[in-house]
Amino acid sequence: MTAPALSIEGLSVDYRAIAGPWVNVVSRVSLTIGPGEILGLAGESGCGKSTIASVVLGERPAGRRVREGRVRVAGTDILQLAPRDLQPLRGRRLALVPQNPSQSLSPGMRIGRQVAEVLEAHGAARGAEAERRAAGLLAEVGLPDPERLARRLPHQLSGGQQQRVVLAMALACRPALVVLDEPTTGLDVTTQARILELLADLRARHAVAMLYISHDLAALAQVCDRIAVMYAGEIAETAPAADLFARPRHPYTRGLIASVPRLDRPPDPAAALRGVLRREVLPTGCRFAPRCPAAEPVCATEPQRLDAAAPGHAVACRRWRALEPAA
Amino acid sequence: MRSAPLLRLLATRVVLAALSLLVVSVVIFWCVEMLPGDTAQRMLGRDATPEALARLRAELGLDRPAAERYGLWLAATLWGDLGQSMVADRPVADWVAGRAANTLTLAGFALAIYIPLALALGLLSAAFRGRPLDQAISVAVLLGMCVPEFVTGLLLVSVFAITLDLFPPLALIDQAQDLGDLLHILFLPALTLAIAMTAYAVRMMRDNLIEVLESPYVRLATLKGLPRRQVLLRHALPNALGPAVNVTALNIAWLIGGIVVVETVFNFPGIGRLLIDAISVKDVPVVQAVALLLTALYILTNLLADIVVIVLNPRLRAGA
Numbered sequence: 290m291t292a293p294a295l296s297i298e299g300l301s302v303d304y305r306a307i308a309g310p311w312v313n314v315v316s317r318v319s320l321t322i323g324p325g326e327i328l329g330l331a332g333e334s335g336c337g338k339s340t341i342a343s344v345v346l347g348e349r350p351a352g353r354r355v356r357e358g359r360v361r362v363a364g365t366d367i368l369q370l371a372p373r374d375l376q377p378l379r380g381r382r383l384a385l386v387p388q389n390p391s392q393s394l395s396p397g398m399r400i401g402r403q404v405a406e407v408l409e410a411h412g413a414a415r416g417a418e419a420e421r422r423a424a425g426l427l428a429e430v431g432l433p434d435p436e437r438l439a440r441r442l443p444h445q446l447s448g449g450q451q452q453r454v455v456l457a458m459a460l461a462c463r464p465a466l467v468v469l470d471e472p473t474t475g476l477d478v479t480t481q482a483r484i485l486e487l488l489a490d491l492r493a494r495h496a497v498a499m500l501y502i503s504h505d506l507a508a509l510a511q512v513c514d515r516i517a518v519m520y521a522g523e524i525a526e527t528a529p530a531a532d533l534f535a536r537p538r539h540p541y542t543r544g545l546i547a548s549v550p551r552l553d554r555p556p557d558p559a560a561a562l563r564g565v566l567r568r569e570v571l572p573t574g575c576r577f578a579p580r581c582p583a584a585e586p587v588c589a590t591e592p593q594r595l596d597a598a599a600p601g602h603a604v605a606c607r608r609w610r611a612l613e614p615a616a
Numbered sequence: 617m618r619s620a621p622l623l624r625l626l627a628t629r630v631v632l633a634a635l636s637l638l639v640v641s642v643v644i645f646w647c648v649e650m651l652p653g654d655t656a657q658r659m660l661g662r663d664a665t666p667e668a669l670a671r672l673r674a675e676l677g678l679d680r681p682a683a684e685r686y687g688l689w690l691a692a693t694l695w696g697d698l699g700q701s702m703v704a705d706r707p708v709a710d711w712v713a714g715r716a717a718n719t720l721t722l723a724g725f726a727l728a729i730y731i732p733l734a735l736a737l738g739l740l741s742a743a744f745r746g747r748p749l750d751q752a753i754s755v756a757v758l759l760g761m762c763v764p765e766f767v768t769g770l771l772l773v774s775v776f777a778i779t780l781d782l783f784p785p786l787a788l789i790d791q792a793q794d795l796g797d798l799l800h801i802l803f804l805p806a807l808t809l810a811i812a813m814t815a816y817a818v819r820m821m822r823d824n825l826i827e828v829l830e831s832p833y834v835r836l837a838t839l840k841g842l843p844r845r846q847v848l849l850r851h852a853l854p855n856a857l858g859p860a861v862n863v864t865a866l867n868i869a870w871l872i873g874g875i876v877v878v879e880t881v882f883n884f885p886g887i888g889r890l891l892i893d894a895i896s897v898k899d900v901p902v903v904q905a906v907a908l909l910l911t912a913l914y915i916l917t918n919l920l921a922d923i924v925v926i927v928l929n930p931r932l933r934a935g936a
Contacts, residue, residue, distance in 0.1 A: 346839055376843065379838070379840065385839045388832075392831065392833060393835070393836040394833055394836075395855070396833070396855060397855060398850070406840065406842060406846075406850075407840045407841070410843065458840060
């Protein structure tokens with residue numbers, strides 16, 4: 290059996306300001322993405338989603354430490370690799386589609402060159418051959434007239450085109466795993482819908498595994514096989530995408546889903562999330578307890594663990610059975 | 617259409633430049649006029665008879681009012697005639713041109729050392745930010761900034777010319793036989809100028825690069841698996857150059873003043889020495905010509921820097 294595209298086991302990550310104390314940001318997170326699978330990682334700003342992406346990509350900024358855990362991409366232990374061994378992996382086995390395509394393309398370099406660079410760095414092609422294949426990759430992500438577009442500079446492209454270019458670079462070497470960090474956040478709704486269609490299409494053709502990070506549940510619902518919901522650095526619930534929306538079990542997931550505005554029914558303020566995530570007052574037990582409508586006093590002191598509620602559906606809430614709607 | 621900002625910039629600058637030159641010529645004339653004594657006195661010395669002084673003054677036109685003399689000078693200059701030196705009895709234009717060629721050679725050599733040095737040190741200190749190499753460069757840069765150039769020059773002379781005897785202590789450019797000779801003679805003064813300029817540029821380069829290195833496009837270039845060298849040279853460096861070009865323009869402006877000092881230290885027959893000599897005998901046409909030349913250079917350099925910044929910026933540059 291082939292190794293999973295991504296396997297994260299018990300990952301805990303801390304940050305600190307200069308000479309300050311370590312603050313926990315990701316706590317005992319475990320995730321697995323099978324070959325060709327798309328896993329969505331949802332949660333509010335600051336819940337640790339982008340930190341997980343950064344750790345998976347092998348980034349090691351100052352002021353951050355991985356306290357425990359293992360991260361393997363297609364069987365390779367990312368955390369144990371020396372920087373020189375990471376470089377050949379990046380772009381070839383493991384790629385990023387970043388949050389802000391307009392700032393993620395080198396402003397002075399022509400588009401075709403920026404795509405061709407990936408092929409050249411990994412020895413897939415050189416010079417004119419690399420440029421030719423770059424144009425092919427641009428066509429593959431649905432960009433019309435790729436030869437002409439390849440000669441343009443990033444600022445001459447629209448946001449949607451820039452995002453497609455970044456996607457073409459990520460897919461250039463047919464990686465085992467693509468990390469998409471809020472890939473549609475800066476785009477307008479129609480462009481966003483087209484990018485999501487493209488993602489579904491690319492996945493169908495290339496069977497590339499993706500870690501799709503977003504706070505946008507509606508976007509995740511469209512492309513993901515499974516979704517993991519994070520709260521304050523912990524996994525609150527993981528479930529197959531359809532299951533999560535049909536039967537959310539964690540009170541936080543319910544709140545998130547209820548917070549998405551819908552046209553077919555009036556907003557329900559009672560069901561939506563209250564308050565905001567405050568890291569400085571996290572309880573020792575369930576981290577969501579201070580905002581939870583169903584919390585009991587014991588929730589704040591008793592640590593929660595993921596409990597299998599149904600096949601493939603796990604929830605970190607001691608009260609999930611009591612909160613099941615009467616069937 | 618896309619060259620419109622450049623054209624507008626050029627037109628405005630040309631008008632401003634003409635105005636600046638006019639103002640500078642008035643100020644310089646007035647300043648020289650304020651100096652005690654006059655040209656006749658300085659040429660003939662303390663023992664000159666009143667008759668001799670009066671004759672020379674009449675000959676040089678010094679008996680006319682200052683405003684009239686300025687007017688005559690301005691009119692001649694506008695017609696392209698910079699006049700005769702009062703002291704040396706030779707055309708100002710030839711004299712200044714010969715000295716300016718020497719100075720430009722020295723300045724060009726200094727820039728040829730400065731640009732690669734500043735780029736390399738800026739890149740290294742940003743790439744090794746916070747590490748010993750960066751700290752060593754920072755200390756060297758601070759020293760280069762606070763030690764005045766005549767001290768640097770004398771230090772270099774005492775080490776490389778006197779102790780090690782590798783280079784001549786005086787930059788006697790007229791003795792150069794060929795290019796190698798010329799570079800050998802000019803090396804120490806050029807290095808002196810380059811050190812002072814490099815110090816400022818390295819600090820600027822380092823700060824810009826550190827900002828660029830934290831940008832999303834450098835992050836993505838790294839995550840594409842590009843070698844570190846390629847990330848630095850192809851993605852970071854070109855985008856950190858804009859402000860460094862402006863510093864270089866300021867540096868060239870400084871160079872114009874610094875060159876006077878360095879030319880004196882190395883006894884170099886350039887425009888700076890000419891200016892000092894001309895001021896000491898109140899040789900007004902020469903002083904004016906040199907001052908206007910330096911002002912024009914200063915204006916031109918800044919204009920050039922603005923144009924380079926526009927060309928470097930892909931949003932303003934002509935696209936495909």
